[in-house]
Amino acid sequence: MRFSNLEQLIQLCIKESVTIGQLMITEQAAETGKSVQEVIGQMAAYYEIMKEAVFKGIESDMKPRSGLTGGDAKRVHTYLLNDVTSLGTEACTSMAYALAVSEINASMGRIIATPTAGSCGIIPGVFVSSQERFGWSDEHMVHGLFSAGAIGYVIANNSFVSGAEGGCQAEVGSAIGMAAGALVELRGGTPEQAVHAVGLALKNSLGLICDPVGGLVEIPCIVRNGFGAVTAMAAADMALAGVKSVIPSDEVIDVMLEVGSAMPEKHRETAMGGLAQTPTGKKIMKELYGKGER
Amino acid sequence: MRFKDVFSIIGPSMVGPSSSHTAGAVRLGRTARHVLGGLPEHAEIIFYGSFATTYRGHGTDLAIIAGLLNYDTDDMRIKDAFDRAKDAGMEVEIRSAQKAGMHPNTATLILRRGDQKVIVTGCSIGGGNIEIVSIDDFDVKFTAVYPTLLIFHADRRGILAEMTDIFKHADANIGYMEVDRKSRSGDALTVIESDEVLPTEWIDQIVQLRDVYKVRVIHLTSKGDLS
Numbered sequence: 001m002r003f004s005n006l007e008q009l010i011q012l013c014i015k016e017s018v019t020i021g022q023l024m025i026t027e028q029a030a031e032t033g034k035s036v037q038e039v040i041g042q043m044a045a046y047y048e049i050m051k052e053a054v055f056k057g058i059e060s061d062m063k064p065r066s067g068l069t070g071g072d073a074k075r076v077h078t079y080l081l082n083d084v085t086s087l088g089t090e091a092c093t094s095m096a097y098a099l100a101v102s103e104i105n106a107s108m109g110r111i112i113a114t115p116t117a118g119s120c121g122i123i124p125g126v127f128v129s130s131q132e133r134f135g136w137s138d139e140h141m142v143h144g145l146f147s148a149g150a151i152g153y154v155i156a157n158n159s160f161v162s163g164a165e166g167g168c169q170a171e172v173g174s175a176i177g178m179a180a181g182a183l184v185e186l187r188g189g190t191p192e193q194a195v196h197a198v199g200l201a202l203k204n205s206l207g208l209i210c211d212p213v214g215g216l217v218e219i220p221c222i223v224r225n226g227f228g229a230v231t232a233m234a235a236a237d238m239a240l241a242g243v244k245s246v247i248p249s250d251e252v253i254d255v256m257l258e259v260g261s262a263m264p265e266k267h268r269e270t271a272m273g274g275l276a277q278t279p280t281g282k283k284i285m286k287e288l289y290g291k292g293e294r
Numbered sequence: 295m296r297f298k299d300v301f302s303i304i305g306p307s308m309v310g311p312s313s314s315h316t317a318g319a320v321r322l323g324r325t326a327r328h329v330l331g332g333l334p335e336h337a338e339i340i341f342y343g344s345f346a347t348t349y350r351g352h353g354t355d356l357a358i359i360a361g362l363l364n365y366d367t368d369d370m371r372i373k374d375a376f377d378r379a380k381d382a383g384m385e386v387e388i389r390s391a392q393k394a395g396m397h398p399n400t401a402t403l404i405l406r407r408g409d410q411k412v413i414v415t416g417c418s419i420g421g422g423n424i425e426i427v428s429i430d431d432f433d434v435k436f437t438a439v440y441p442t443l444l445i446f447h448a449d450r451r452g453i454l455a456e457m458t459d460i461f462k463h464a465d466a467n468i469g470y471m472e473v474d475r476k477s478r479s480g481d482a483l484t485v486i487e488s489d490e491v492l493p494t495e496w497i498d499q500i501v502q503l504r505d506v507y508k509v510r511v512i513h514l515t516s517k518g519d520l521s
Binding site for chain 2: 033150
């Protein structure tokens with residue numbers, strides 16, 4: 001790849017008069033020796049799986065193996081169809097969709113890691129709900145995924161994307177940043193605005209620990225995906241309105257690395273701290289592994 | 295760069311719940327199987343760090359076994375991997391251990407098949423991506439994203455030139471290469487990542503080089519065993 005940080009990414013886009021998504025497509029093709037069609041084809045197949053997970057998760061009562069969670073996506077979706085929501089229908093829909101994909105993940109269903117499985121709900125939540133709302137084509141959405149991928153590529157290589165390495169800020173935080181930047185571009189924003197959205201979004205999840213109850217990707221992971229979708233939309237709106245990330249987004253990514261590296265091990269996916277070690281968290285863990293849950 | 299391309303960020307297509315503990319673990323298992331050169335008869339799986347504390351909830355054990363069965367990350371049979379392993383005649387032993395200074399998601403796989411035995415240690419670095427850090431007593435560092443050749447050989451003057459010469463004649467490009475040797479003139483392992491899968495006839499030529507003991511091919515996007 002010809003870029004390793006977001007500033008270089010913007011400069012390349014400006015120089016070549018392309019969007020981040022378009023640039024990523026040609027970079028990926030050059031890097032792998034595959035044709036542009038092949039590269040786009042693979043991403044299009046991934047988008048199909050994302051949509052499938054959204055609709056499966058909304059319609060069915062998914063039961064994760066633990067029996068602890070499930071049905072929240074359907075609950076929120078039913079609520080937004082029948083009641084007046086606090087968020088408004090659009091944000092609430094993206095939240096329901098994000099919950100849906102996360103619930104599919106928790107029940108060992110098929111998902112696309114974006115960038116991880118623990119954060120797999122946010123991008124489909126934002127993308128599928130925005131596609132319905134704005135009437136965008138699948139092709140447009142696939143370009144958006146390349147844009148999200150370019151942003152994630154920079155975050156992953158300069159900081160981290162896994163909870164075990166950098167806490168939940170690295171997982172859910174990265175996904176929010178990717179979704180926010182991509183949404184700006186999908187809506188016609190400039191690469192520069194997209195990158196501001198990344199910085200704005202990432203700042204809001206700095207310090208978020210990874211504390212899965214019982215070590216499962218369920219509590220609090222599923223609801224954090226729901227919240228993440230809404231935050232991504234908020235960051236995209238701020239950037240489209242002209243709000244800038246005063247601390248450059250590349251520097252925010254560096255901060256995420258610093259904060260994650262300083263995080264104690266118990267707050268990095270070990271289930272030895274945070275929500276996992278509350279009285280209820282411990283009780284759940286005992287019940288799960290006591291009763292022979294693998 | 296730890297993450298190589300857009301599909302290491304968007305993707306893989308996988309069965310949940312965790313890209314590190316499930317998808318990455320499938321790939322660790324699959325890579326180890328390819329290092330062995332086929333289905334293990336016996337597999338000892340040792341988990342370290344976060345793998346050790348949370349593997350049950352994430353199905354990491356199922357995922358590694360699925361990888362040893364050569365399943366891909368989105369294979370719906372992953373959740374039945376224990377039963378499938380039994381049907382395939384693979385014995386599995388799982389334990390946890392502590393070792394300082396390791397990546398939080400590390401597993402060591404000790405695999406046996408006939409008189410073959412390999413010990414593979416790898417880390418799951420996030421988003422389903424992996425890094426293999428040791429094979430037997432050799433330190434290595436590869437991701438299994440690209441077609442990878444493992445060449446076990448004796449440390450001898452000129453042997454590397456003979457290997458790379460074969461790549462030249464096969465018109466194949468080497469993206470990354472590393473050599474680790476146990477001692478001067480002792481055993482060595484050369485790892486070569488290439489842009490394309492080397493056709494069998496060229497691999498055969500490497501196998502036939504003097505002082506080459508065995509060659510293994512790791513290519514996780516292919517469906518079958520290549521070794």
